[in-house]
Amino acid sequence: MLFDEMKILLQHGKQFIPDVTKPQLPGPYKGRPEISANKVDEQALTALCPTGAIGTGPVSIDMGKCVMCGECSFTFPNKIKFTADYKIATNVRERLIVKEGDVNPITLDENKIRAEIRSLFGRSLKLREISAAGSNADEQELNACGNPNFDMGRFGIEFLASPRHCDGIVITGPISENMAEAVQVCYDAVPDPKIIILVGSDAISGGIFAGSGALNRSFLDKYPIDLYVPGNPPHPLTFVNGILEMIRKKKN
Amino acid sequence: MLKVFSWPFNLYPFNMETLIVTEPNYASIKNQESICLSKIPILSYGKFYTEVVNFMKEPQVHCVNYYGYSDGEKVKFICCLADDNTSNIKVFSHEIQKKEKMQLTSMTREAYALHIYEREISENFGVEFIYSPWSKPVRYAFNRADRTKVINNYPFYKIQSEELHEVGVGPIHAGVIEPGHFRFLCNGETVLHLEIQLGWQHRGIEDLFLKKPALIQRTVLSESIAGDTAVGHAVTFAGIMESLAGISIQDRLSIERTIGLELERIAMHIGDLSNICIGLAYQLGASVFGALRTPTINYSQLWCGNRFGKGLIRVGGSHYPLNNSLIESLEKFLNNFEGRFVTMAEKMFSLSSVLMRMENIGTVSKTQMQLIGAVGMSARMTGIERDLRKSHPIGAYQKLKYAPVLDVTNGDVWARAALRRKEIIASIDYIRNLISQLKANDETSNKPVSEGSLKLMPNSLCVSMTEGWRGEICHCAVTNDQGKIHHYKIKDPSVHNWMALALSLRDLEISDFPINNKSYNLSYCGHDL
Numbered sequence: 197m198l199f200d201e202m203k204i205l206l207q208h209g210k211q212f213i214p215d216v217t218k219p220q221l222p223g224p225y226k227g228r229p230e231i232s233a234n235k236v237d238e239q240a241l242t243a244l245c246p247t248g249a250i251g252t253g254p255v256s257i258d259m260g261k262c263v264m265c266g267e268c269s270f271t272f273p274n275k276i277k278f279t280a281d282y283k284i285a286t287n288v289r290e291r292l293i294v295k296e297g298d299v300n301p302i303t304l305d306e307n308k309i310r311a312e313i314r315s316l317f318g319r320s321l322k323l324r325e326i327s328a329a330g331s332n333a334d335e336q337e338l339n340a341c342g343n344p345n346f347d348m349g350r351f352g353i354e355f356l357a358s359p360r361h362c363d364g365i366v367i368t369g370p371i372s373e374n375m376a377e378a379v380q381v382c383y384d385a386v387p388d389p390k391i392i393i394l395v396g397s398d399a400i401s402g403g404i405f406a407g408s409g410a411l412n413r414s415f416l417d418k419y420p421i422d423l424y425v426p427g428n429p430p431h432p433l434t435f436v437n438g439i440l441e442m443i444r445k446k447k448n
Numbered sequence: 449m450l451k452v453f454s455w456p457f458n459l460y461p462f463n464m465e466t467l468i469v470t471e472p473n474y475a476s477i478k479n480q481e482s483i484c485l486s487k488i489p490i491l492s493y494g495k496f497y498t499e500v501v502n503f504m505k506e507p508q509v510h511c512v513n514y515y516g517y518s519d520g521e522k523v524k525f526i527c528c529l530a531d532d533n534t535s536n537i538k539v540f541s542h543e544i545q546k547k548e549k550m551q552l553t554s555m556t557r558e559a560y561a562l563h564i565y566e567r568e569i570s571e572n573f574g575v576e577f578i579y580s581p582w583s584k585p586v587r588y589a590f591n592r593a594d595r596t597k598v599i600n601n602y603p604f605y606k607i608q609s610e611e612l613h614e615v616g617v618g619p620i621h622a623g624v625i626e627p628g629h630f631r632f633l634c635n636g637e638t639v640l641h642l643e644i645q646l647g648w649q650h651r652g653i654e655d656l657f658l659k660k661p662a663l664i665q666r667t668v669l670s671e672s673i674a675g676d677t678a679v680g681h682a683v684t685f686a687g688i689m690e691s692l693a694g695i696s697i698q699d700r701l702s703i704e705r706t707i708g709l710e711l712e713r714i715a716m717h718i719g720d721l722s723n724i725c726i727g728l729a730y731q732l733g734a735s736v737f738g739a740l741r742t743p744t745i746n747y748s749q750l751w752c753g754n755r756f757g758k759g760l761i762r763v764g765g766s767h768y769p770l771n772n773s774l775i776e777s778l779e780k781f782l783n784n785f786e787g788r789f790v791t792m793a794e795k796m797f798s799l800s801s802v803l804m805r806m807e808n809i810g811t812v813s814k815t816q817m818q819l820i821g822a823v824g825m826s827a828r829m830t831g832i833e834r835d836l837r838k839s840h841p842i843g844a845y846q847k848l849k850y851a852p853v854l855d856v857t858n859g860d861v862w863a864r865a866a867l868r869r870k871e872i873i874a875s876i877d878y879i880r881n882l883i884s885q886l887k888a889n890d891e892t893s894n895k896p897v898s899e900g901s902l903k904l905m906p907n908s909l910c911v912s913m914t915e916g917w918r919g920e921i922c923h924c925a926v927t928n929d930q931g932k933i934h935h936y937k938i939k940d941p942s943v944h945n946w947m948a949l950a951l952s953l954r955d956l957e958i959s960d961f962p963i964n965n966k967s968y969n970l971s972y973c974g975h976d977l
Contacts, residue, residue, distance in 0.1 A: 200791070200794075200795050201732065201795070203791060204732065204736060204788075204791055204792055204795060205732075207787070207788045207791065208735065208736050208739060208788075211735075211739045211742075221749070222746070222749065222750050223749050223750035223751065223752075223753055224752065224753035224768065225749055225753045225754075226753050226754075244664070246660070246662060246664045246665040246667075246668045247665075247668075263668050264753075264754070264758070264759070265664060265667075265668055265758075265759055266753070266759060266767070267664050270767055325624040326620060326627075327620075327624070327625065327626045327627055327649075328627070329648070329649045329650070329651050329973065329976075330626060330649075330675075330973070331672050331673075331674060331675030331676075331973050332625075332626055332674060332675045332676045332971065332972070332973060333675025333676065333678065333756045333758075334675065335624050335625060335626065335675075336675070336676060336719070336756075337755070338624050339623075339624050340742075343738050343739070343742070344735055344738060344739050345739065345742050355623075355624050357622035357623070369649075369651075370651060372648065372649060372650050372651055373590055373650075374588055374599045374600075374647050374648045374649075374650055375619065375627060375648045375649075377600055378600075378619050378620055378627065378648065382620055398672075403672075404656075404660070404665065404668045404669055404672055405651050405652075405653075405656065405672075407656075407659065408590075408651055408652040408653075408655065408656055408659075409590045409591065409652055409655065410589070410590035410650050410651050410652030410655075411651065411652075428754075428758065429675065429756070431755070
């Protein structure tokens, strides 16, 4: 009897990633894009994008709108290349817009991180997740952040049920009209200083749903956003690294 | 109509009825076949009613879609009945003039499974179904007929009694999951009735299919109908576009898509087994199954860059052909996965403490599931033989027969868990067979078709169905005379199966709700669209 369990544990082995800031993602994972200075038909390039994330003069990609379909990089491989850099969360909306020639990592603006976030939440951050018409891909990745592999619980980051026990909210999905009131009620129930994190291109810009008559995104106009975590859905490492950068001072 | 001569009837040596050929009242098509709209007879509602209700009485027939769409001054209706024995889809149609007060006699009393379709038609177009048992709102779509009704003050079903109490949960739930509302009517700890109201996830996705006409926009939309079934819905969508455009895809592509579908099934089933273990407080199972899900979805990422298979399915071809080195890693992954999975599953299903939390909990009967038109796993776990991979196969499923798992029939939480365990093994075996077919295939992969080269058949209807991991996904598209999509209809399997969860809860302790909910794991956004 006991041997079964020992066998299972042996097969299970150690699952956690020792340093979540280090792993390399395999395969054609699409993270931060790099845009070369090559000349291309810009009209054809912008027309490719399903969410209008590509801008011109200079050519740019708005990661808040990008759904990572990669269509631009397939048609113009010499112009646009997606790197495997998954650390793409930031607290400034403009930093999500990657311009021609940008090769530096996307980071948080240290000066714009509220002082109380660092002083209060550095070792413990409890969050209430609100799926506001999220497609269940973003939600599953957020759940994965707490699984044996990514294990964000070791940093004191955790999702809780009651907003009254939480320090902030995490929104996934483009916020439907039907969810608008629930989002507000939940946010109101969180004690100060409450933080807001938007996860996924749907939450940040509406993504592929932008312009739908079924959405009501007015909640986002009322409050400052503390962290944008782009992706479709964002990789758990994008979320965990983004939060860590927000709540902890860099060691070096 | 064949002329019947005026001979005395009894002189015929054989039964005359077999000779009389009448115009059929429906058009018959196969899965992913397009048909000219003019070939679908438009019946009077009386005739439509009788035909549909009669066919629905046959156990091998179920309704895969029944919906209305606006066409000028008329509302046109399409009803598709799938016959599991013959692989045919019978398409019926009727229409009504748009006016202030539209009324039809409800078919729900005679064919209960149609309730969800009639309620949707009623909500979207304001059609009143006379004798409908309950025209409960479906999702409060933004373009519904009556905008004065809003979701947040929906009047839940009530029973007046001082002995009863209500428990309301949602729309925001305790965990990191999608929103919806569950209202329990309880007598002490026992649930008399669970009412499920959904709609908070409504994003207007069917409307967006028309508003965002670029092929890549529609493809990305199809991947976002339900993020946990990205491959399933995208394959269904690609099937429609390819059929309407007359593109026949390569065997190689069809095999690759099928591998994608089966991998999605494995990933979701193993995740669900982990969640069921969490629900019954079995930590070892929760951890091991949870950890086994990671390499499964990581394989998807290795293949197409996304852990949910987004980007894998494109119309007419693929950006990510399954090359030899990917096939090798797939085989390695399957071998490693299978060994670990089998040991853990054997342990889990032999522990009495685990079994007692699953056996005879939330039992539903085969008759109930027949009545509500349950599909996929939720139907199979009571012994209903309903699996599109066998009954309406397309592509690789046609060439390489899939044998559905049909020997788990208890209808309880145990059955839903045990069916997942067996389906995971069946999928692994099936993928291995697909791999050997792929190795023997020497086609060079096609790139996806470009927007400009796609010409859709005008004035046509196409019905596309795929057995996703939850069950039957069905998309229907109607084109106009310019070959543009005039209407797009999406049906996720959860549309039928939510009622199964409500039935499971009857006379059950309310504390058994989480484990039942996890054992079904139905889609909110697939339902709400």
